[in-house]
Amino acid sequence: MVELPAGTFRMGSDRFYPEEQPVREVSVGGFWIDRHPVTVAEFRRFVKATEHVTWAEQAPVADDYPDAEPELLVPGSLVFLKTSGPVDLNDHRNWWRWAPGADWRHPDGPGSTVGGRERHPVTHVSHGDAAAYAEWAGKSLPTEAEWEYAARGGLDGADFTWGDEPTPKGRMMANTWQGEFSWQNLLLDRYEGTSPVETYPPNGYGLYDMAGNVWEWTDDYFTLPPSGAAPSCCAPHNPRESQSPAVPAGERFARRVIKGGSHLCAPNYCLRYRPAARQGETVDTTTSHIGFRCVVRPAARS
């Protein structure tokens, strides 16, 4: 892990998507954070030690999904499937496939394995799976403020974790998607799916994969940031965007914030391999492009 000092930084961005606005000053205490996302090998040790059964390995409960066809109420997860040509980018069902039998050991569905992917980030984990791992490891999931502070690597206000240039001197700095999502992947970064952690350069804090590769769960419930930036005299300290689960109308599960973007983020669709970028993901969602990493906070002084 890497130890980060306490600090104040500008959280959010006014230059991209509405859910990142406004820029506001936020402070966090010092903490330790994993150098890279939790890998398949690390997650396997957790499962061996605890016999944890992940969310994706359990059949959904019919009461939670009253509209689902009974044959879909089997263990499974969402797997990305590249389209054969341009599709309506407003409908994610065009590239997400519900794959019975997909889970962290079978990231592309039945028949696939994690052989050779031990150093890739674990995927197909729900927020609860990530929290269970963190507890087992004696760690915690980061707040969104902690995650973003870490991702910025000391470059306050920069668009990317490495600066403001998308590809400085032509160098690929993260595993994202080059070309036209969701059908044309130019592979300028060499990887179509996930990549081994630490493949691309670290940020200023020595942290790897804070952009791209996989989205990472945080422990914050998803809401829009407070409007109106707080005055710099009183930057809120490690604010939780919301302390209580706000379950959207018509949904069964709350949303948590995911950060960092993934290998599926392309400029034409989702320019979210940036520290300010954020999305809300329902806690029961597992996919081939979401993972996590952990933090350790100093013991609270009494």
Ligand SMILES: [Ca+2]
């Ligand atoms: Ca890529």
